[in-house]
Amino acid sequence: MKIIDLEIFNFRNYDHLQFKPHGNINLIMGKNAMGKTNLLEAIYILAYGKSFKVARDNEIIKLDCEKSNLKATMENFGYEDKYQVEINLNAKNNFYINEESLSSKEYKRDMASVIFTPADLDIIKFSPLDRRRYLDNLISKVDAIYDHNLSVYKKILFERNRLLKKSFNYDLLEVYNFQLSQMGVKLLRTRLNYIRQIEKYAKEHFKNLSGGDDLKITYLSTVPLKLEQSEMESIFLKHLKNSHKRDLELKYTTVGPHRDDLDFRIKNLSSKKFGSQGEIRSVVLSLKLAELDILREKLKTNPILLLDDVFSELDKSRSKYLVDSFKNNQIFITTTDLNEDILKDLIGKYFEINNGKINIL
Ligand SMILES: Nc1ncnc2c1ncn2[C@@H]1O[C@H](COP(=O)(O)OP(=O)(O)OP(=O)(O)O)[C@@H](O)[C@H]1O
Numbered sequence: 001m002k003i004i005d006l007e008i009f010n011f012r013n014y015d016h017l018q019f020k021p022h023g024n025i026n027l028i029m030g031k032n033a034m035g036k037t038n039l040l041e042a043i044y045i046l047a048y049g050k051s052f053k054v055a056r057d058n059e060i061i062k063l064d065c066e067k068s069n070l071k072a073t074m075e076n077f078g079y080e081d082k083y084q085v086e087i088n089l090n091a092k093n094n095f096y097i098n099e100e101s102l103s104s105k106e107y108k109r110d111m112a113s114v115i116f117t118p119a120d121l122d123i124i125k126f127s128p129l130d131r132r133r134y135l136d137n138l139i140s141k142v143d144a145i146y147d148h149n150l151s152v153y154k155k156i157l158f159e160r161n162r163l164l165k166k167s168f169n170y171d172l173l174e175v176y177n178f179q180l181s182q183m184g185v186k187l188l189r190t191r192l193n194y195i196r197q198i199e200k201y202a203k204e205h206f207k208n209l210s211g212g213d214d215l216k217i218t219y220l221s222t223v224p225l226k227l228e229q230s231e232m233e234s235i236f237l238k239h240l241k242n243s244h245k246r247d248l249e250l251k252y253t254t255v256g257p258h259r260d261d262l263d264f265r266i267k268n269l270s271s272k273k274f275g276s277q278g279e280i281r282s283v284v285l286s287l288k289l290a291e292l293d294i295l296r297e298k299l300k301t302n303p304i305l306l307l308d309d310v311f312s313e314l315d316k317s318r319s320k321y322l323v324d325s326f327k328n329n330q331i332f333i334t335t336t337d338l339n340e341d342i343l344k345d346l347i348g349k350y351f352e353i354n355n356g357k358i359n360i361l
Contacts, residue, residue, distance in 0.1 A: 001076040001112055001301045002330040003043065010065040011087075012038035013356045021330065025348025028334045029361070034353045036334035040115065040306040043332060045085055046072045047113040047304065048141075049095055049104040057087050066090070076110060076301055083107075109144065112295045112303035116288045118313050123287065124271055124280045128261035135262065138291050139194050142298040146190045153183040157253055165251045173244070180256060181236035185229060187257045188221065194294075195219055195262075201290035202283075206266075209282040209321055213266055220261040222254070278315070285318060289325055305331040311340050 007018040013035045030036050041060075044052045051060060061068045068087040073080055085107075086094040095107035123130050140147040160176040163169060199217040206215035219225070223239050226232045239255045247254055264271045264283050271283050295303045305326050311319050312335070319342040335343060338350075350361035 001074055001304060003046075003304065004073040004075055004080065006043070006046075007071045008039075008042045009069040010062040011042050011068040011070060012060060012062060014038065014042075014062065015356065017356065017358055019351065019358050019360075021332070022349035023330055024327075025346045026330070026332045027338070027343060027346060027348060027350045028332060028353055029336070029338050029350065030334070030353035031336060035356050036353055037117075037308050039353065039358075040308050040332055040334060042070050043072075043304065043306060044113060044115055045087075046070050046074075046083055047111040048108045049085060049093070052115045052117075057093070058089055060087055061089055105144070105147070110299065110301075112141070112299045112301050113306065114288060114292050114295065114303050115306040115308065116285075116310050117308040118310060120288065121281060121284050121313065123284055124264060124275065128259075131262040132258070132260065134287065135191060135194070135198075138198070138294065139190060141295060143190065143194075146187070149183055149186050149190075153180070153187055153257070156180050156183060157256070157258055161252050164247055164253070168248065177237055177240040180253070181233050181240060184223070184236055184256045185232045188223070188225070188232065188260075189229065191257065191260075192219060192225070197294055198287065198290045201293040202286040205286035205289045205321075205325075206282055209285060209318060210266075210279070213279075215283060215286060216265040216268070218263040218265060220263055222256060222259045281314060281318060285314070285322060289322075292325070292329075302329045305329045307331065307333045309334050309336065311335065311342055312337070316341060 002023050003021050005018070005020045007016075008014050009016050017039075028036050028039060041051055041053065045060075066089050070085045070087075072083045074083055082096075082098050084096040084099075086096075088094070093104070095102045095104055097107060123134050136150060140150065156176055156179045160173070160180060163172055163176065195217055199215075202217065203215050206213065223232075223236045226235060236256070240253075243254050253259075266275060266279055266283070269275075271280055275283065292303055292305070307322075310322075311333075314322065323342060323346070333343070333346075338344070352359050352361050
């Protein structure tokens with residue numbers, strides 16, 4: 001899929017910006033704080049209806065404005081369609097395809113985009129939340145049922161946690177236990193299935209990036225994993241019951257997919273604990289490229305790639321591997337330094353961003 005033209009109004013530090021990107025490589029150059037990441041964020045919101053950052057709508061809308069408007073003509077499967085996202089300060093957000101109003105779920109259904117930022121390097125070292133977010137985001141992009149089940153699970157979890165905090169009602173707790181175990185097992189089974197696919201692709205990329213080393217991905221579950229769905233549900237339920245006392249003391253639910261983690265092992269050693277900086281970069285790069293592969297395979301289109309200042313974090317051979325992996329995608333690359341080796345020879349359009357204005361170089 002490709003963006004043919006893009007227009008944004010009152011978004012972050014932009015009043016109004018309009019441009020026609022190149023079908024393959026778009027290099028966006030600019031000094032710090034000029035709006036490069038903001039532009040990638042606008043494209044990501046146009047694809048998925050929400051930011052890749054944890055951001056409130058009132059941070060996204062330009063200061064002192066009531067709404068942001070993002071518009072793009074996109075080409076997918078040979079068709080051109082007009083996409084629009086309206087972010088409102090005091091009302092719900094609106095999503096349109098060819099001027100037809102849609103729910104956010106309907107809007108993002110056929111979208112394919114992957115973002116890679118220096119913050120992604122934290123996936124390995126930092127909290128389990130970052131790793132779960134990587135996994136949930138990836139699966140939700142290609143599996144609408146998982147996306148739905150995840151939001152149902154979160155609602156039940158919210159109610160169970162509220163009960164643990166406010167009042168104790170054993171009968172109601174039993175109801176939430178049952179609902180959580182049913183939905184939780186659905187999430188677990190889908191996660192395990194996708195982890196096998198992510199591992200298959202990431203292994204291959206990691207081998208190429210590291211000169212032959214092996215990468216394994218292990219799912220660390222708070223509930224013992226079983227093959228049979230019904231057996232898994234009853235074990236999950238038992239674990240929830242067994243954790244009543246602890247959950248009541250801590251006032252939150254301590255077992256379930258919302259507490260699980262991932263371990264990335266290189267030569268059988270956990271990269272979180274033992275990985276060098278270079279190895280960690282290769283693991284994250286392999287995970288991002290695996291995401292690209294899975295989106296391409298499931299959605300049968302080439303995703304739009306957003307690379308936010310990542311080349312300064314990668315050495316020459318990793319940068320070259322990254323560039324060679326995305327020959328058929330539309331790519332937006334931001335940089336403060338056009339002289340970086342790998343960027344000099346790329347053929348496409350070069351833009352400069354200066355305080356929310358864009359110029360072709
Ligand atoms: N809602 C908003 N309204 C107005 N300006 C905003 C808003 N949100 C962010 N900004 C401004 O956008 C600018 C940051 O833009 P951005 O993060 O895109 O910079 P960048 O070009 O990617 O910089 P760097 O190279 O440092 O990463 C900051 O000056 C910030 O104050």
